[in-house]
Amino acid sequence: MPFPDLIHPELAAYQSSVAMPDDFQSFWRETIAEARAAGGTVDLRPADTTVKALEVFDMTFPGFGGHPVKGWLTLPRQRTGRLPLVVQFIGYGGGRGLPHENLHWASSGFAHFKMDTRGQGSVWSVGDTPDPVGAGVSFPGFMTRGVLDKNDYYYRRVFTDGVRAIDAMLEQDSIDADRIALCGGSQGGGIALAVGGLDPRVRAVLPDVPFLCDFPRALRMAAQNPYLEIVRYLAQHRDQKARVMETLAYFDGVNFARTATAKALFSVALMDDVCPPSTVYGAFNAYAGSKSIAEYEFNNHEGGQAFQEQRQMTWLSDLFGLG
Numbered sequence: 001m002p003f004p005d006l007i008h009p010e011l012a013a014y015q016s017s018v019a020m021p022d023d024f025q026s027f028w029r030e031t032i033a034e035a036r037a038a039g040g041t042v043d044l045r046p047a048d049t050t051v052k053a054l055e056v057f058d059m060t061f062p063g064f065g066g067h068p069v070k071g072w073l074t075l076p077r078q079r080t081g082r083l084p085l086v087v088q089f090i091g092y093g094g095g096r097g098l099p100h101e102n103l104h105w106a107s108s109g110f111a112h113f114k115m116d117t118r119g120q121g122s123v124w125s126v127g128d129t130p131d132p133v134g135a136g137v138s139f140p141g142f143m144t145r146g147v148l149d150k151n152d153y154y155y156r157r158v159f160t161d162g163v164r165a166i167d168a169m170l171e172q173d174s175i176d177a178d179r180i181a182l183c184g185g186s187q188g189g190g191i192a193l194a195v196g197g198l199d200p201r202v203r204a205v206l207p208d209v210p211f212l213c214d215f216p217r218a219l220r221m222a223a224q225n226p227y228l229e230i231v232r233y234l235a236q237h238r239d240q241k242a243r244v245m246e247t248l249a250y251f252d253g254v255n256f257a258r259t260a261t262a263k264a265l266f267s268v269a270l271m272d273d274v275c276p277p278s279t280v281y282g283a284f285n286a287y288a289g290s291k292s293i294a295e296y297e298f299n300n301h302e303g304g305q306a307f308q309e310q311r312q313m314t315w316l317s318d319l320f321g322l323g
Contacts, residue, residue: 005276016282018254038066047099061168063161070116074106083111084179084320089188095127143229162195197256209303213253214282223273257287266293274301
């Protein structure tokens with residue numbers, strides 16, 4: 001297939017036009033404070049699994065509004081002291097899956113928490129967390145749920161869940177509060193960027209072909225869903241473009257990148273027609289912390305897959321002193 005977007009050197013030089021709302025910081029500060037004030041308890045119990053070499057726990061924690069959110073916590077069975085933590089977020093439509101999946105992080109010496117994404121988990125992996133909040137008229141999918149008001153938008157709840165996941169993990173005796181990393185691919189990469197920009201406790205962010213970045217360009221360049229959900233919504237709601245774009249600015253990975261201080265390892269696929277590479281570079285070039293990016297020149301949205309996972313594990317092991 002031809003390259004669907006900018007190529008170098010224009011790609012590396014690209015700067016997003018996304019503007020940060022004046023109340024961006026206060027909006028998110030108040031959102032997180034409200035979620036913490038809602039309270040709730042953390043429930044941790046052994047998972048029903050045949051895995052023997054690792055310990056796997058079925059965890060429920062209070063997210064946005066105190067709503068229960070599920071996840072798998074996986075730990076090395078042989079361990080001493082507190083462990084560096086990797087919180088993983090999931091791609092669009094997927095759920096946390098089953099407890100024997102994604103064992104490579106714990107097998108490499110990390111505590112690994114895979115957070116369920118509320119309301120998702122029926123497309124390519126199973127989920128267990130409902131979204132109890134309804135919000136207005138929307139196009140099928142999640143991208144336009146509540147999109148006319150930043151307070152109602154679906155990703156306000158999801159990003160808050162991500163911060164509250166870190167709160168819950170830091171209640172566990174096995175976790176080193178000074179070595180927290182976030183990872184995820186596509187939607188998971190976008191969530192990792194957002195939570196990394198919101199939570200100063202995070203020391204490393206690994207956004208893999210991240211979604212939810214540079215909405216103004218993505219809506220004009222993406223050839224595949226999920227961005228097209230918004231395009232199709234606006235094709236019908238022709239009078240709502242300004243309100244939609246105003247809301248999306250509060251959830252754009254470019255703006256979270258501008259507030260981030262954690263070290264970052266991005267990845268981008270140069271033939272990606274789901275998350276166009278210029279949108280990834282829009283977030284990468286805006287990223288305020290120390291950063292690097294891995295390019296996969298001849299890949300679409302699948303990106304580097306196992307090659308990128310290997311790169312991530314090596315990079316993070318070096319950063320967190322696992323050798």
